[in-house]
Structures are given as structure tokens and as C-alpha cells.
Amino acid sequence: MTSLSPAVPPSMEEWRAAGLTFHWQHHALFYRFHPNPGKPTLLLIHGFPSASWDWWALWPTLSSHYQLLTVDMLGFGLSDKPHPYIYRIADQAQMILDLLSHLAIPQAAILAHDYGDTVAQELMAREQEGSTEITWLSVTLLNGGLFPEAHQPLRIQRLMAGPLGPLLARLLGRGRFQASLKRIWGKTPPDQMELDTLWQLLRYHQGQRVIPSLIQYMAERVTHRSRWVGALQHAAQPLTLIDGLADPISGQQLVDRFRQLCPHGQVAELPGVGHYPQLEAPSAVLSAMQIPSAQTMAE
Numbered sequence: 501m502t503s504l505s506p507a508v509p510p511s512m513e514e515w516r517a518a519g520l521t522f523h524w525q526h527h528a529l530f531y532r533f534h535p536n537p538g539k540p541t542l543l544l545i546h547g548f549p550s551a552s553w554d555w556w557a558l559w560p561t562l563s564s565h566y567q568l569l570t571v572d573m574l575g576f577g578l579s580d581k582p583h584p585y586i587y588r589i590a591d592q593a594q595m596i597l598d599l600l601s602h603l604a605i606p607q608a609a610i611l612a613h614d615y616g617d618t619v620a621q622e623l624m625a626r627e628q629e630g631s632t633e634i635t636w637l638s639v640t641l642l643n644g645g646l647f648p649e650a651h652q653p654l655r656i657q658r659l660m661a662g663p664l665g666p667l668l669a670r671l672l673g674r675g676r677f678q679a680s681l682k683r684i685w686g687k688t689p690p691d692q693m694e695l696d697t698l699w700q701l702l703r704y705h706q707g708q709r710v711i712p713s714l715i716q717y718m719a720e721r722v723t724h725r726s727r728w729v730g731a732l733q734h735a736a737q738p739l740t741l742i743d744g745l746a747d748p749i750s751g752q753q754l755v756d757r758f759r760q761l762c763p764h765g766q767v768a769e770l771p772g773v774g775h776y777p778q779l780e781a782p783s784a785v786l787s788a789m790q791i792p793s794a795q796t797m798a799e
Contacts, residue, residue: 508693509557509693509694509697512553512578512700512701515532515552515556519578520532520533522571524574524598525595527574527579527580527582528580529571529572529574529580529595530571530572530579531552531569531570531571531572532569532570533567533603534563534569535567536563536567539565539566539567540566540607540608541566541568541569541607541609542562542566542567542569542608543569543596543608544562544570545573545596545610545611545612545613545617545619545620546570546572546577546613546614547612547613547615547616547617547642548576548614548615548717549576549702549707549711550577550698550702551572551576551577551578551579551701552570552571552577553577553701554613554778554779555570557778557779558778558782561782561786562786562791565791566609569603569605569608571596571599573592573596573615573616574591574592574595575707575714576707577701578701578705581707581710583710583713584713585710585713586713587710587714587716587717589618589717589720589724590622592619592622593619593622593623596619600634605634606633606635607634607635607636608637609637609638609640610623610636610638610640611642612639612640612641613644613777613778614644614645616644617641617642617644617645618646621727621728621729621731622724622727622731623636624639624732624735625727625728625730628731628734636737638738638739638740639735639739640740640741641739641740641741642742642743642744642777642785643743643747643751643754643776643777645721646729646732646741646750646754646758647725647729647758647761648721648725650750650753650757652748653718653749654680654683654748656668656680657715657718660711660712660715661712661715661716661719665711665712665715666709668712669709669711669712672711674699677699677702678695681695684747684749684774684775685776686744686746686770686774686781687772688773688780688781694779729761732761732765733761733762735762735764739762739764739765740767740768741754741758741766741768742768742777742789743755743768743769743777744773744774744775744776745769745770746772746773747775748774749775750775755769770784770788
């Protein structure tokens, strides 16, 4: 793993201790906010099935250049995980907008990953249609299903989205969960502490039972393809894709489709990196974001 400070991932308890609670529609949501007066705000939106903890390796460096905000979306991480519940991308986007309003933040840059990419696309669409007062300064996307036709989910993901989902979720154990993560990592295997923490975050508040509901976002991507792909194609702000090419879900095929449909966007290819660039190659991600101190970090 790339060496960053702190070099050791924070435990779930350490991450939680540094956070706050935002109450939204009778639900408690965990978020972290790092004030940095005079600096632009960077909103970090995590992926599925993890949480804001995913950003731990980037957090120390980004906090020198931005005012940082990240939140565990409803159903994820340290936030409430209501069940039964219909989870929608539009609701996650509205929750983020309400949190930004609560904190009196009128504009922000976006850094998103996986599920968070889709939420970012909805946020961009709302700005373009004039239904929000938030201004997005730039949008940087990591590996994710930006285009349904270029997304290749694992077999377990397809099964979780089907009628067997609730049963499979109950049977999902630590070993199978961590084996699935290892399959989508690149040449550098995940640290065991990272795997253990991601499992803890999934299990928190009985999170396994909501996986089949959350994963319906894959169907939403198909239903709302025109809106969400259109948001990328009509982006007025700088748009960047940073992609780990070794990702079997959204690797080279995503880069090729992005270049085809969003020629105005910038692309940073990360060979040998898998689905989690922010954990596997944080220095490379920071360099692609043109964060000055990223160039001086030791690999």
C-alpha cells in the first residue's frame, strides 16, 4: 500500500469518534466535516457497500487543501440502515443537498467513487436543470458504473439484486465478503485491517439485511441512464475520471466508454490498480487531482 500519514488505517471507532450526526427524515446520519477557512469545499461521496471511511488515506493530504465533507449515506457505514426501506439515488442526493444547506455551504467540488458516482451524476443533473442552488466547482469520479453498458458487476452482485438477494444477504459471511473484495483489488492486495474494518462497517446496524435493497441502484442506472449520462455530457465544470484499469467491474471498459461519450473530460489511467484507487493507490489519485504534495509522497 502507498505510504501516507497516518500510515495505519483508523479503526471504525476512531473514525466514528471524529464524526458528527445529521438528522434527516427521522434518520441519524454519520458525517465528518473538516473546516478549513478560505479553502474550497470538497465533498467526498463513498461507494457500495462501504462508507466514508474509504477516504481515510486521502484525508490527511486533502485536508491541507480543502474544507472536507463526507457522509455515510443512508443504509451505509455508521448511519441508520432502515429495513424494510426503498433506497433511491435521488433520496441520497437530496440528503447531501440538505446537509450542505445545514452547513451553509453554497458550492463545492466533488470526489466520488462507485455508488457515489451515480449520486454525483444526480447532483450534476439537478444543478443543470436549476432545481438546486448548489454550484459544483469540479467533479472527479473514481471507478464506478457511469454507463450501464460498460458496467460488469460480479455474479454475487447480480444475485443480490434478484429474488435470492435477501437469503444470500443472511448467508453472507466475513470470508465470502472479503474474498469478493480481494477479487476486485489490483496487484496490491488489501490490508487485513482494511478488510476487517469494511466488514465491521457493513455489519453495523445489521447492514447485511439492507444490501438487496441498496443494490437496486444498478437497475436505477438503467432506468435513468439518459438523465445521468446526460449530466456528464453536459457538464459545465471540469470533469475527470480516475480509473484503476485492473478493476473487473469498471476498469478499461469504463475508460473507453468515457472517452467516447465525454470527450471533454480528462482521464487518468492507473495500471495495476483495481476498484478502490483511493485505498490501493492514494498517491496516484492525489497526483491525478493535481494536489501539489502528492508528488512528494513516497510510494
